Amino acid sequence: MEGIITLNGEPIEGVSLNFVPRAMIRPSVAQTDSSGRYRARFVSTQSGVALGPCVVELSIYRGDSPRNYLPKQFNLQAEANPDFNLEVTESGLVFNYDIVYAGDIPPN
Template sequence: MRRTTQAARFLSLILVCAFIAGCGSDTGLVKVKGKVTLNGQPLEGATVEFQPTAADGSPSSGQTDANGRYELMYAFDTPGAMPGEHIVTIRTAGTFFDDEGNEIERQERVPAKYNTRSELTRTVEHGSNTINFEL
């Protein structure tokens, strides 16, 4: 009986350790940043979206700054993207909000082959990625 109790405790301890290790904070996401230029000039205010080609993948996106630089976010406060092949869209059209919360409608400045009919694909590798786009 005592041997069975010790074995049960040992098995329980192993299961708890496996659960804790499996539920860690490692999301599997990797850092992706880069720069977007249009006709040789930094593209400010563009949305860059990486959509994994894998059926179970979720997209990551980022906004370009005044220098055309972006960093992908998987969720509001979670930086990164899933490793693997992605279809990339880059667009400037849409409704945005300025620093005071005013709604701004922007027209599309990026050719359709980079957004609504995107031909862009990129592979996100494990580790840190710098992926630039010269449109």
């Protein structure tokens, strides 16, 4: 799984993505680079996301702060958003998303 994440139409670095399968197995993770691109990893040596339904959670942390700059609708409450409920198949999936958010997010 790969894609591009933007914030209000602009690429954003440092967005953490969790792809949480509905099956009780390990989630895949990713982080965007300076062009907003990411590639999900199941483990450090294997890319991809488990097949089947999953929920995508987006978070933005800066420095050593434990604060997530994105509201819960993008992470803890992501399951309620149809855009974040995905069905991963063997043919793969590209997940691109534009975070529309008026809050203040410090640079990476």
